[in-house]
Amino acid sequence: FTVLGIESSCDDTGAAVVRSDGVILGESLASQAHIHEEWGGIVPGLAKTAHEENIDRVVNDALQQAQMTLEEIDAIGVTVGPGLEICLRVGCEKAIQLATEYDKPFVGIHHLEAHILMARIENPELLQFPFLALLTSGGHCQLLKCLGIGRYEIIGGTLDDSLGECYDKTARLLGLPVGGGGGPALEALAKEGNATSIPLTIPLHRRHDCDFSYAGLKTNIRRAAEGLAIDRNVTSVLDLSRKDKADLAASFQNTAIIHLEQRLERAIKMMEKEDISSLAVVGGVAANQELRSRLNAVCEHRNWNMVVPPARLCTDQGAMASWAAIERLKIGSSD
Secondary structure, three states: OOHHHHHOOOOEEEEEEEEEOEEEEEEEEEEEEHHHEEEEEEEEHHHHHHHHHHHHHHHHHHHHHHHHOHHHHHHHEEEEEOHHHHHHHHHHHHHHHHHOOOOOOOEEEHHHHHHHHHHHHOOOOHHOOOOEEEOOOOOEEEEEEEEEEEEEEEEEEEEEOOOHHHHHHHHHHHOOOOOOOOHHHHHHHOOOOOOOOOOOOOOOOOOOOOOOOOOOHHHHHHHHHHHHHOOOOOOHHOOOOHEEEHHHHHHHHHHHHHHHHHHHHHHHHHHOOOOOOOEEEEEEHHHOOOHHHHHHHHHHHHHOEEOOOOHHHHHOHHHHHHHHHEEEEEEEEOO
């Protein structure tokens, strides 16, 4: 069977047609990055307007790519939360309208569950329940024990900021272009830098739990950058050389990932008592190649299986709503 999925939880309007074996037949995504970049962050009112302008086109594009009509679609899935309420409403209203007009089952999707389930889209057999998930994005940072569809236990969460937000703020601090997201820009610059050149404090390194904290690192990197600007006798951080900015980016990324590695090591020890030996790394930040490589090394050392969606499926898009709806429909769940 096939499902049309709609995603509008934040600043991207996405739609996709996905078959129940995980094949994406058609997909379309309208980015709003160019709209929000000049404001230094997402403006909900502008995001809502852009969703309203784009929603019909992305749905039609996805259907055309799939060479299907709405009559041929078996169900409609849509992200219902969490997210920006006025943005979510645009996608929900469109999905309800189509489900009603074409008499199709309607499946409301939890945005975070959809990220987790994307790790199963290519081959569910490689990631069977129960498993551990590390969800890291612009709004969330969690370690979860995944027991089944709709059955999750949070074993660690952020005490303040998410890693994705910290990446974005650090990218802005360094004056990087953030139209395509601060994370990718900072990751690219970090490749040119020395990851041990700027001493930064590893968050919560004395706490023996699975929680995260990135607010302190965000302050730490800002102070380090401002101190470096004084040392270099330049007016502001923006005036630092590319080499200095690369060293700051690399040192920030290295410290941020060490924090993830330490939390993951602890969570793995907890899960091994419960006969769990698979990890899904999901969410927008999971597209980061350095993060993938280093977390995979942690898993290999522990003889764990790590599954990460393709980078383009880590960020928000319509296929996540389609696939999560498929997973729910397979167990007989719809709204």
